[in-house]
Amino acid sequence: KTSRYTAVKGNILYFTEDPRTRGEKAWHHHPDGILIIENGFVHFAGDPSESPVPEEEVTTWHDYSGKLVMPGFVDTHVHPPQLPIIASNSTELLHWLDTYTFPEEGRFADSEVCREGAVHFFDETLKNGTTTSLAMATVHTESADALFREAERRNLRFITGKTLMDTNAPDFLTDTPESGFDESLSLIRRWHGKGRLGYAVTPRFAVTSTPEQLEAAGELMKQADDLLMHTHLSENHEEIQTVRKLFPKAKHYLDAYDRFGLVGNRSVFAHAIHLRDEESERLAESKAAISFCPSSNLFLGSGLFRMDNAERHGIPVGIGSDVGGGTSFSQLHTMAEGFKVCQLCRTPFSATTAFYLATLGGARSLGLEKSIGSFTKGAEADFIVIDPEATPLAARRCSRTETLEELLFVLMILGDDRFIKATHVMGKPAYTRP
């Protein structure tokens, strides 16, 4: 007799709502729970006594009792090609781009650099428990191709796009409105909707795209109704002044994108730190999402993102590592940095909210909440195992916690890649901590 079930025992946690609006109704928590997977999809998550599958029909068991089993992290903004220049000292964004980022991205004209970079990127993300990323490739088609190929090989849900940049950057890194359009279109045809892969139309930011190129990006968005639009917004004061000069007719930074049809419910804007009220209102009205990148915002001295402002306006938010501006691939570390930013702004930021943002909140930002980010029946079974005893200090501290909120808080504040015991992709182990 053949059966197809995988069963995972553990301290099971997932969100189906936002804790800030639904409180304890937002999550499902089963400390001695079971997750049953059928052909890579969630069949059941809950109490073993309520499992619809008899134990003898389970062919594969994973016993993670005492460890947290939750959906994989979603990184809503990251630059895989910047992995080799993480931790490069600079006073601010535009200097950092010119000094480290652009020269490094230039190396991706070489297809071997693209291939090897993609392998390293997914090794790092899986080791940190990130199972889906919205990633910015370089201007080179091959950089996006290599990431898609490697994500496909590992069966990952993954979104990227070739960066569009036709001005204010070195010659070796620029395309043209026409070549950028044509190359993006061929990537969309090759990869968008293939298996678990999706495409994001990716103008780098308003500084490096002419109005003609942003117009072409708007045209690209019409090629399919589930393409994403991925860019940067209002990260740094000098950047904002530059955009003001380059787009004199725009009412504000966001309007430079809006004029070309690039603001909508499929748009993801990284940073969005220094927003005017009209910009927040427009983001909320259009249901566009913000990627909160606290480690990068602190590292580059960009500013303090106002989570309270996003909450008040009802703007969807996800967490972004923004490596190489960000300093870690760990969403645990990034959430801890987010907590500290909120502390400085006197904005309460609970651990349950942070874990929601790093899973279902991120999935919602990318329009993927039906596929990933929770253990709802039928979801793709990408899950991670977090070990509260990863270090002696953590073990001692976690033994003192009494509530779920407290446990999550300690994991977020102390956490890093050492806490990720295992990462599974569609049920199968993709990384196990040695």
Ligand code: GUN
């Ligand atoms: N703005 C334009 N390009 C970049 C980038 O590569 N990183 C960050 N953090 N901001 C940007």
Ligand code: ZN
């Ligand atoms: Zn970025």
